[in-house]
Amino acid sequence: MNVLVRGQSSPYRTVEFDATKNAVLLIEQRLLPHRFEQVATRTHRDTAKAITEMVVRGAGAIGATAAYGLAQGAQEFKGSNLDRFCTHLMSVYETLKEARPTAVDPVNAMNDVLHAMSAGKSVAEQKSLAVAAARAFADEDVAHCREIGVLGAPLILEGMRVLTHCNAGWLAFVDVGTATAPLYEAQAQGRKFHVFCDETRPRCQGASLTAWELSQQGISHDVIADNAAGFLMQRGEIDLVIVGSDRVLGQTGEVANKIGTYTKAVLAHRHKIPFYVAIPDSTIDWNLSSGLDIPIEERSGDEVLGAWGIAQSQKGVGKSKKSGQRTYVRIANPTSTARNPGFDVTPPELITGIITPKGIFKPKDLRKLKPRE
Numbered sequence: 083m084n085v086l087v088r089g090q091s092s093p094y095r096t097v098e099f100d101a102t103k104n105a106v107l108l109i110e111q112r113l114l115p116h117r118f119e120q121v122a123t124r125t126h127r128d129t130a131k132a133i134t135e136m137v138v139r140g141a142g143a144i145g146a147t148a149a150y151g152l153a154q155g156a157q158e159f160k161g162s163n164l165d166r167f168c169t170h171l172m173s174v175y176e177t178l179k180e181a182r183p184t185a186v187d188p189v190n191a192m193n194d195v196l197h198a199m200s201a202g203k204s205v206a207e208q209k210s211l212a213v214a215a216a217r218a219f220a221d222e223d224v225a226h227c228r229e230i231g232v233l234g235a236p237l238i239l240e241g242m243r244v245l246t247h248c249n250a251g252w253l254a255f256v257d258v259g260t261a262t263a264p265l266y267e268a269q270a271q272g273r274k275f276h277v278f279c280d281e282t283r284p285r286c287q288g289a290s291l292t293a294w295e296l297s298q299q300g301i302s303h304d305v306i307a308d309n310a311a312g313f314l315m316q317r318g319e320i321d322l323v324i325v326g327s328d329r330v331l332g333q334t335g336e337v338a339n340k341i342g343t344y345t346k347a348v349l350a351h352r353h354k355i356p357f358y359v360a361i362p363d364s365t366i367d368w369n370l371s372s373g374l375d376i377p378i379e380e381r382s383g384d385e386v387l388g389a390w391g392i393a394q395s396q397k398g399v400g401k402s403k404k405s406g407q408r409t410y411v412r413i414a415n416p417t418s419t420a421r422n423p424g425f426d427v428t429p430p431e432l433i434t435g436i437i438t439p440k441g442i443f444k445p446k447d448l449r450k451l452k453p454r455e
Contacts, residue, residue: 083252085298087118094120095256097138097146097220101213104157106150108138111253113408115294116392126155126174133181133188136285140254141328141365142227145187146220148178152192153212159205167205171196183377184338184425185328186367191219219364220256226362227258229439234264234324234360237437240273242321245311247280248340249291250326250360260360261324262295264437269301277303278320280311282340284385284422308342315353323350323357324437328425329376330359332366332452335430335445336373341423347432359428360437368452373427383420388412 084091098107105122106129113119121137123129129151133144155174159167175192182188198215202208238244250261258266268275277296282288289305296303306314314320323346329338337343337359350357370376393409414420430445440451 096143099150130181141187142223142255145191148188149191149216149219153216156212184379187364190364223256226439231263231267234437235267238268242275245323248282249287251295260326332368337428344426344428347428356434379424381422386420387414
């Protein structure tokens, strides 16, 4: 997507790879919407840390980052012994896999890379194949998102009011996004509509990332408090809900997504509002058979007890803070602790349809997409 930086509009992908420096290039999403910056991770451990600490986040984006991280780790190996190389590669794989356990895209992405590498007869060949396969995954992610946009755009009618939760835009993928793809395509086709962005506590990806994307794209929108969605639904001010997902079970149609998604699905069901989930193929998990088995990441309670933001000039109020500095502010009672599950699971009966690159399916019909063994 194009980003306005210092008055100039330039195309960016969320994740890229510099083969000459063996570095993964990432948009530092924690600084948005206040500052746009691209950073480089120089080792696979740094790349895994960037995923864990949410420098990069979102299903497709961390999938591509893990794929590039695996290729990066492969290049780090010195020597020509294939057995030692494979042992090293499995260590890299496990490090990246554990970076964000709820999402399945990183595992699927790295499995694709490993499969491609297996054709290599030497360490050098496998290293080269790793980089090519990682790039192929990133390109496929973009292609899938574009296809989701074309298939989902007819759902966005003239004058419609759409609710989103968290960020499943181009920042969450390599480009275009999933939940935003139908919005961008509908805009390109000339339709006018309005988007309500759930703030998405505790990290506020809706308020900081989705709203920033829509602003860059010139799409009409408002940020709303998470708890305001029911109020707007009750008064007929929301016509459609579109979200993304970090893992969808192909066998059952259950959807794991950012915490609060299940709540919005319940509200939409109560008010008879269509609720859609947009995903690429890499988000489907064909192994687990119950949403109860999905590992739900528990993040630091500090995310709930406080918030990050950009300091404004505070001259004359205690000690002056430097304007523009990223700052953590405690907002909760000083002695309280917090629970902070990062995701919840929405059952299939609350989901109108799942938008994929191959069509829009009822959750129970996803099994039609299962690859033949």
